[in-house]
Amino acid sequence: MEECAEIQKPICKALRFGENDQYPNPNFPGATSANIHDISDEIDDLLGVVELLLEYGVLKRPADPVRIMAKKKKVLKLMEYAREHGSLT
Numbered sequence: 001m002e003e004c005a006e007i008q009k010p011i012c013k014a015l016r017f018g019e020n021d022q023y024p025n026p027n028f029p030g031a032t033s034a035n036i037h038d039i040s041d042e043i044d045d046l047l048g049v050v051e052l053l054l055e056y057g058v059l060k061r062p063a064d065p066v067r068i069m070a071k072k073k074k075v076l077k078l079m080e081y082a083r084e085h086g087s088l089t
Ligand SMILES: [Mg+2]
Pocket: 003, 006, 041, 042, 045, 046
């Protein structure tokens, strides 16, 4: 659950300031980070936790490709709806 929440922060920053907005990286003094990279990093963190949950038997089955495909179709359909209504360009 913690990793799910951590994904929200860079997504919110990307929506507000743009995916390529740069800011000082608190973990590496002198370096900068971009929101799009932070999103990828946090998704990697979540996928790592999912793998651990599978390895330790907490999750009982791997990802279901049928459900994944259904979700992708649903999201694409909703994106088209948003595009038609001008809220997505
Ligand atoms: Mg994280």
